[in-house]
Amino acid sequence: VSLSIAPPNAVCVLLPVLNEAQNVEELLDRIELALRGISYSICMVDDGSHDGTVEIIQRRIERPGCRLHLIQRVKMSRGSVRGSALHQSLLWGLGDASHQYFVEIDGDLSHRPEELQAGLGMLVRGECHIAIACKYMPGSRVTNRPWGRLMVSRVCSGAVGLLITRRVHDYSNGYRFYTRQAGESVARHKIRYASPIYLTEVLALWLRRGFRIGEFPTTYVGRNEGVSKLRLIDLFKAALAIFEVSLRYRITGFRPASRTCLPGKPATEAGDIRVASVCSGERP
Ligand SMILES: Nc1nc2c(ncn2[C@@H]2O[C@H](COP(=O)(O)OP(=O)(O)O)[C@@H](O)[C@H]2O)c(=O)[nH]1
Numbered sequence: 001v002s003l004s005i006a007p008p009n010a011v012c013v014l015l016p017v018l019n020e021a022q023n024v025e026e027l028l029d030r031i032e033l034a035l036r037g038i039s040y041s042i043c044m045v046d047d048g049s050h051d052g053t054v055e056i057i058q059r060r061i062e063r064p065g066c067r068l069h070l071i072q073r074v075k076m077s078r079g080s081v082r083g084s085a086l087h088q089s090l091l092w093g094l095g096d097a098s099h100q101y102f103v104e105i106d107g108d109l110s111h112r113p114e115e116l117q118a119g120l121g122m123l124v125r126g127e128c129h130i131a132i133a134c135k136y137m138p139g140s141r142v143t144n145r146p147w148g149r150l151m152v153s154r155v156c157s158g159a160v161g162l163l164i165t166r167r168v169h170d171y172s173n174g175y176r177f178y179t180r181q182a183g184e185s186v187a188r189h190k191i192r193y194a195s196p197i198y199l200t201e202v203l204a205l206w207l208r209r210g211f212r213i214g215e216f217p218t219t220y221v222g223r224n225e226g227v228s229k230l231r232l233i234d235l236f237k238a239a240l241a242i243f244e245v246s247l248r249y250r251i252t253g254f255r256p257a258s259r260t261c262l263p264g265k266p267a268t269e270a271g272d273i274r275v276a277s278v279c280s281g282e283r284p
């Protein structure tokens with residue numbers, strides 16, 4: 001069954017990439033196929049890939065009718081700033097009033113574009129404001145993920161569940177869908193984390209703001225993962241950050257007052273990321 005999301009309403013796909021030359025072409029092909037007949041644009045944020053990812057994207061942007069927008073940034077830190085990339089692309093997407101639905105998806109083919117319609121469908125039918133592709137519910141599958149990584153992810157999700165709420169089962173999944181209203185609430189709040197903890201921080205904010213959160217079963221395909229990829233220091237920082245987010249959720253409750261930031265200013269922890277260039281294909 002095909003969804004109907006017709007102009008002037010459109011979907012905005014937020015896609016952070018770092019060295020995904022192996023995956024990006026196939027990913028974009030599959031997104032195109034999955035969203036055929038739906039009005040959408042894709043905003044990709046790259047933080048200095050050196051494997052040809054950017055060149056592949058730029059070649060695609062030149063194709064007629066291409067709905068890609070690319071923000072190239074320069075980052076100084078070693079750690080992942082995927083959260084800040086998501087935030088930057090969200091702010092870009094909100095700048096276009098036609099974007100009514102937002103999707104966050106990874107660039108490494110771990111998230112199957114064939115599930116885009118399932119997530120969007122939940123929003124369009126008004127079942128929830130946020131739909132999460134959940135790795136931990138009946139019907140979900142996780143393939144090709146080393147047990148070490150599986151454990152880290154499960155323990156993290158379980159711990160956050162205990163600290164925040166067990167209503168959500170998958171706190172670490174970067175495959176999620178939300179309404180414009182939910183996106184705007186993120187833009188109005190001063191987000192702290194540029195790292196992947198951004199995902200948890202934003203979810204805690206949405207829970208606090210009373211947004212309805214739904215989950216649907218997903219098949220997650222692990223890619224080049226392993227505990228070794230996570231540096232010990234990053235794991236430690238993540239644990240501290242999760243604790244901080246939970247405390248804020250429980251005690252200060254993500255108070256809206258005095259925390260409003262200027263729209264257009266993306267989240268950075270150290271202010272060490274800057275936009276180097278921007279290019280865009282045709283808009284839908
Ligand atoms: N723009 C940007 N994207 C990133 C960064 N780190 C990771 N990504 C992308 O974010 C997505 C998830 O990252 P990944 O390394 O697969 O994380 P994992 O699945 O949790 O191991 C992928 O599409 C990466 O290419 C970063 O610092 N900047």
Ligand SMILES: [Mg+2]
Pocket residue numbers: 106108110223
């Ligand atoms: Mg991945």
